[in-house]
Amino acid sequence: MPRENNTNSTILKKKKIIFVVPDGTGIRNYLFSQILPLIIKEQAELLIYHSLSEEAIKEVEQLHNITLKTKELPKYKETIKQKFYRESIGFARLLHNIKLENNPSIIATWKKGHKGKKKWFYKLVELLGRINYSNYNNIQKLEKRYQKALAVNISRELDFLKQYKPDVIFCTHQRAVNATAVFKAAEVLGIDTYGAIYSWDNLPKARLTVRTSKYFVWSQYMKNEFKKYYPEIPQENVIITGTPQFSLYEQAKIVSKELFFKEHDLDTSKFTICFSGDDLRTSPYDPYYLDHLAESINKSIYKDKIQIIFRRSPVDLSGRYDNVIEKHHGLITSIVPNWSNTKSQWTQIYPYYDDVNLLANICKHSDLVINVGSTMAHDFAYFKNAAAYLNYDVKPDKNWSVNTIYKYQHFRSMPNKNVVYWINSKDDFIAIIKAVMAENNSVTQEWFNVINDNTKNSSIEIAKELMA
Template structure:
């Protein structure tokens, strides 16, 4: 067998990296000239479908995420708090501070929080102090663990290390080991909302961002990172919608998921219980509003829960409306007890594509699914009213998050501001979908680089050693 000239090591800390990068055409652009290696805390079986889909053999090794020592962790969290304070002031947006978790399970955690907040407040007054804390954190990782990772990298000899998720601090020792070996490290920025939230937990040589908007954010929040180190590539998660071979007929989709093909389908996409604790109540509002009008004879609601939501909060409303609401759960498998051991099956990509293609619209609370549907020019309805059930949660806070400033003055979504107007607004959207949220594609173009289908090739060109080299 001919030896391939390139070798790329994918660090995959969770299942989203499998979906967004390993199922995507990034592998197609690499596989003929590149050996694909994977280090992950997920089991090898999580990557079997990747091998089958792309017709490759992955060089897989289990990677136990390193536990951060107390000195390193305090420095990291202090720097994070300092960045949140600084970022909130930079853009005059106090909602950024909501990304700080102040809860403590015991007195040790309480004391640690007090220390990190005090140090973070001190560091926020001078940017060089933040950089100093991050250097302390980096230098405080267990050197024995880093040395072992160096030895593994030396044995593997990858040209590039690619991190699919920049928010996992346990990957920093791999970055340190790679830097010692002079191996190029590239990290994707996980999502369009991450940079203001001070969630850059790894240090890489290059960072992949979705758009020029995000590149500008990188310069604002991380001025120490040179502009040429932040590369606009788009994101492959939207490429799947241009792959027509993934679309099945309406009749086949209806038969597969027990849907009524004669009715119009509305999608309600849930979020996790922390981001949107009242999603079950919004779903109930949809059902009650439809049942009270003539819409009940012509529409059906498809409910997709968040893959990160393992709660039973929807059980009652699904039981009460078995004909109107059809739940199609995400095709994810879990080999543990939490989100970190959860990973998608390839069928879930096909499900998402067909939901956006066959449904008339999507409803949710501030979800990125608005962009998935916009690709097929389908409108999104955002709920923008509160339920009394959660006095400590306010939907207005969601839409004041920094990333929603990208749609300032744009008519990009339909705002559902009261349950009483929900049915009427649905009627209008169904009757005249092109007369509402008319700038949804303009918003999409702001959020992610176009053409969407060029993302994988752009990413592959960064990962190939000859394209972007270390200074």
């Protein structure tokens, strides 16, 4: 008797998934995490459509012991019309968000100081934005014009998608202009698309450039932000997954404190502070803050009981800290991030996987992190260690002040101001260090639980959605 045909996984058509990775920022969270192995385990056909270096692809393959099918994203030339609408929408949304939140600091993300032809271009951009921001329906009309303009030069992407026939396309970063064409083509063809909101501070900044069918967010807080800033997007299309940014630490290689400190010539008996630097534009006075911290320790009774690990921003390739590190040799130990640091191609800068291990061990084995409003507070919260924010100006500067920094919209996600320690002057360092020594716990976890749903395994959640 002939066997009955069963509909099972062995005879079902393989699901075809495209991962669009428009720049190196998506590597850590979405290629280093367990998302790819989970998808491959389900026997899906996976294509990485990318703007990465060959070295970066090999790093991912070696990490997961897989061979990836890849295709390079074609170079994307944005038309003047497309850029005009995109930038006008961004400016209009920033003004709209300022009105929504009663928070003028939201405009701080808007780049100024253009010269020549760009100056006049952005004057027109801002004019159109100002005319339309007060009525959200007008912003929607601008969005429709932008989408119409995008549809003009997508023939290459249409041909590719018609030939490849993917079931799902996923984008690792919502603001990547070079990914717009493929997602517009996918919309035209009715292909399911997903986009990741890359970071907890992104949504108020009005740069949802890549429009997809559904979106992955870190938390209920971010989902609520979607409802506020993009009310046209149905809430059922905004999916809370948590973020691989922190769940990556679950697979990190954590070594003992003794081994890690020996490797970096540190003393296990000392209270350890991590000073994490930011890039020059975000935090131009970081070398001064580091010097103030070191001076305070050297003048205190704790000078032989404290050590500083300095971790610069991976994208800060300047030598602006060199004099401070040399001045305080023996107190400050610089541990360099393990990144590719390709100056010539910004989109191809990416972390090596070893940097995940390195950062995990720094966060695990340090007692306190100090910086200017950095996400590192949350990395430390993951390991139940404390964070302190620098909250004083080194000198008057019309272009930069902590008074602006901490008014940024994403800091309103704090349940209260006590979720971090505050260093309000250069005379506060020792008092804060003493407080952390005495309390011996992290107050940052309450905030961490607001911005990230830590109850979910984000890799499993994302893979499950893409495979559904």
